[in-house]
Amino acid sequence: MRGREESGLVASIARSVWPCLLLVAILGFTLWVYWPGQLGGFILDDRSSLLRLQALAAHPQWFWDYVFGDHSGGLGRWVSMFTFALEHAFVDGSAATLKRHSILLHVLTGALVYWFAYLLCQSQRYRHGAWLGLLATTLWLLAPQQTSTVLYPVQRMAMLAAFFVLLALVFYLKGRAVLGVSRTAWGWWALCAASLGLAPFAKENGLLALPLIVVVEAAFLRGRLADGRVQPLLRSGSWALIGLGLLAVVAYFLIKFDSVQRGYDARSFTLQERLLTQPGILWDYVFQFYWPDLARMGVFHDDVRVSTSLLEPATALALASWLLLLPAFAFAALSGLAWAWPLLGLVLFFLGAHSMESSFFALELYFEHRNYLPAVALALLPAVLVGEVGRRWPPLSAPLLAWGAVPLLLLALKTVSQVQIWSSPTLLALHHLQGHPQSVRANTDMATRMAQLGGFEAALEFSRTGFHASQTQKAARLEREGDFRLRNIALACMAQVPLPRAELASLGRAHPERPIGDTNTLEVIVGLQSAGECPQFEWQALADRFAAIYLSEPESGRASVGVYTSLAVLMNALERMQDGSDYADLGLQQATDNTQLLLMSLHFATVLGEAERADELMSRLLDLERANRLSAADVTNLKIYL
């Protein structure tokens, strides 16, 4: 008897050891596949979100300013910023360092996906639960779609949010597994609560952890306790919570409708168009996950087709299929078909995880990183299907799992090639342009690249294509002609050619009420000037042109605060203090408590000898300091004038 027990234990250990060993091997394999990706550089939002952190190397005392100074998304993303700040303060903060850590985080999150998938399969009492978990994990880890999240440094935010959401889900499942059996459940739930608390501060999507837990309870656990009893409160309560959650979202939408609608002022598409386009995009995320069209993959999707009417067949089909999928599975589940419950759960998980970025908020239409967390549901789908098939027809489990290795291998090989592309900025830029020839960003990115290599004419051509695309692509940001001209001027500087007079003369002619809409290009110009990239450039002529546009008949509403700030910085560098002071004043008319503008105004007033004005500004800044509204960097700067 004892011998039999021992041999059973050995068999049990053997059963769990092999999947564990394979999991370690798969995590290592993923690391190996992704590792060359660290060679690529920064792209797109990395520059605006992360490059400023480079100041931390010289000013480590600003650490917490940077951690808590990020206000993107409403809540601030201090958890993510904390990791970025650490990398800048203690490592070199290079793109390679950031990517390396993101790759490690991806692998770590993969381990969490395994834990989650394993617990979920266990809760469904599937045969070969550990192997099913491996199937889901490998698919999630090595799907080519994940490349643009893992190797895009700023998407660490999405990754960390997914990490904490998964952590919360795992802790919840662990707690649920011992609920009513052991007091340790509370320990697990305390950990779950901590994860829930951290997730939204990595990125707002972290708020979805709670709804996703409710979905898991409602569709997977269904109130069943470890001892087999069913807790009706849990079962019906979870569904009630889902209903309440939906009502809350509808209520938020109605109450905040004006605010939501206002967000679309800066977009080329409307709220209605976004709502009509998203169902198709959601299907595209699904197809791109399982059957990737690598040529289209990447960061730039600002050429995605916008649906304008429900009468378009593709739009109607996409919307109808999502709308039918849920009731179909719900009906099947309620009709007693047990297999429909987990499938319903996966659909709810996928849609729930997309609900923040792929619904009514006025965000851009398409980003692959938005599927990072929802892809967990997609990765679980084959595992659940094999689990359900194996439950009814046990002999099929093993061959289906073995067959699973074939698509996984093919996907992994595709990911290898995708990582190769991401490891070379040139190949990545060309890849983006080939897959999205009408993308504004892909074209302007290539224009920059050409200019940096001295090909000004080629750069202008790409810049023109980008500008034209911005006028025709609804998904893209509508570019003002002034932005286009300004970009061409920046390209000339990069290409080391003289200031193009024709561009300068055209600057500000179109849309005189607000000629420049994009702050980024102006920031690039400021950066180029301060770095001395093109010393022979006629900067004063450019400054004259700006003065003609903004200072001949000053009106604050002609530009954004960001534009005025950049202009003030540029004028300071060009030692045109009066112009700088005027721009700062125009900016302050819109944002009276903008500390950066106040400090700049103080600087200009001091240099220009305007003592009275300087005293007034100093007094306002001291008030702000007393109100604790100045950052450490601001205080340091202020002290210079005290």
Added chain:
Amino acid sequence: MRTGTGRLAIVFFAVACLYWLASGDYFLFDDGPAITRNAAISQLDLASAGAWRDAIFSSSAGPTGRPLAMFSLALNAAWQDSLSAIPFKLTNLLIHLLCGLLLLGFLLQLQRAQPAAAVSRLGVPAMGLAVALWLLAPLHVSTVLYPVQRMAQLATLFVLLGLYLYTRWRIRWAEQGASVAELVAAGLWLGLVTVAAVMSKENGLLLLWLLPLVEWLFLRGRWAGGELPWLRWLALLALVLPLVLVAALLLGAPEYFLAGYGQRDFSFSERLLTQVRVLWHYVGWFVLPLPGQLGFLHDDIPVSTGWFAPGTTALAAVAWVLVLAAALRAARACPWLLFGLLFFLIGQSMESSVLALEMVFEHRNYLPSVGLAIVVAGALGALARRLSARDPRLLLLAIGLPLVLLLGLRTYTWGDELRLAQSNARHHPDSPRGQYFLSRALTKRHQETLAREGQAELDDLLAARAALQRMAALQPESLVAYAALYLLDARWFPGNPEQGTALDAIQARAGKPVLSASEVNGLNAVIDHQLQDCGPGAARALALVEALRAAGTHSLDWDAARYHIARCGVDGLEPEQVLSELEQQYPGNIRVQYLRLAASVEANDVAAMYAAVARIQALDKERRQLSRLRKLVSD
């Protein structure tokens, strides 16, 4: 049950030793494109996932590119600093032994599956004997010691695995039946094994044809203790279906098969007629593996141009009909005979029938010879029963010992490249390729002696020249021998005036309507040599290229050579203009885009560089150029 495990273990050990001792460090012809000249394999960066991907997809052989076989070759190459053939050959040996084990498993199951109605049944010892015959067959030396034939070996390995699994399950189902889930599971496993076999080499697909053969002749529709006649009929249908499909394809879309014959110096009908004889050669080489008959190259076997040209064609066909008819007649009582013969023919069906492949290769017998081993073992078993008064071990010794000796002799021959080439030339004096192979081996020995001792006699080079001259005499219409002679003289006898004669001979033959792959390679090598350092040969190269173009044998090789000639400053050719013509003529060709990229780099034209890289990326749908581009852009 006596399985003769001990004796079989000795056979496995003997095979391992004989092959191990003969694994010489040299590669052969087809190893070039797959291994030695394939940078993705020969210069594989062990640490790079991208490099492994390149290696896996680096072959253009067959419709699949044989990724599994390429992966296994990459595994051999990965841990070597300088490429040695020995690990490849030892891995092949390991696969050979594994195939032997799987064959044993399959035949033991087959033995259990024999129908009760069979009068002549194969016993376990006969099955063991079949495995021994297959393992010891000297015919397989040219597969096991030829690294690139890993492809054929792996395909065989998976086919045998599939046959073993199917027969094993089927015996259980014959007794107990099976649920639908079990059937689907078995189908899934067999499907997976088939995929693995096909990804090693396309012959792996034959597993799906061999399974109905097992079903039809051995299991005969037995199911759950009873019989299902429809199942046997279904098996027969599945057995006939591929023939019907091929016939339908031949009638409906003959160009699918015939297109390839444009590049061959034999026609469709000539191939079919010749194969009838070649199949008997294969049988002979397996059954009676005389050293004089076997060889590395068999291009001395004359092509059949009609049923009586040579007369043995008709004889061979009649013999096949008679043998098959006899086996069919005896199928009920003696199923193994028909099984063995059909196994052999099905195993040969892909490479020895309608497809425009070369005529003869010994490695094509690696899988099909399983059928021959069964037939021979069955016949010997029957003979042993007739000689029941005597000790059957004597019979075994009488067959086994000579076989081991012949295998030893052949592996010894294969242990050294020059020995193999000399043996091949001696036994196949009419083989043009044999002469070429000999000249190459002699030149290589001369080079090695020179490298080792600083000086070397010219004997080897003169012998190499003589071999090439014999080749030219054997194949007067081909330019390969002249190209090789020209290159040999250019390298080792630069003052020899016969170089001009060789060039004239090449030019005279360059106008042929069809050039074989070897001739194209030879021409390319000659043109490359003439263009070295843009010397005086450039003008002669232009004349050669223009002759080729005038003959209408347009090829990117010649047209690209024209561009290189233009870059050498030959009068009348403007490089940019030639390159533009190339781009117009070959708009979807990656090689041309690399030429454009190189030209853009030389001109320091950034926009053109990016455009060329972009076009390469766009054309490279399978992303085989990524690593190369990655190195080129180096940002």
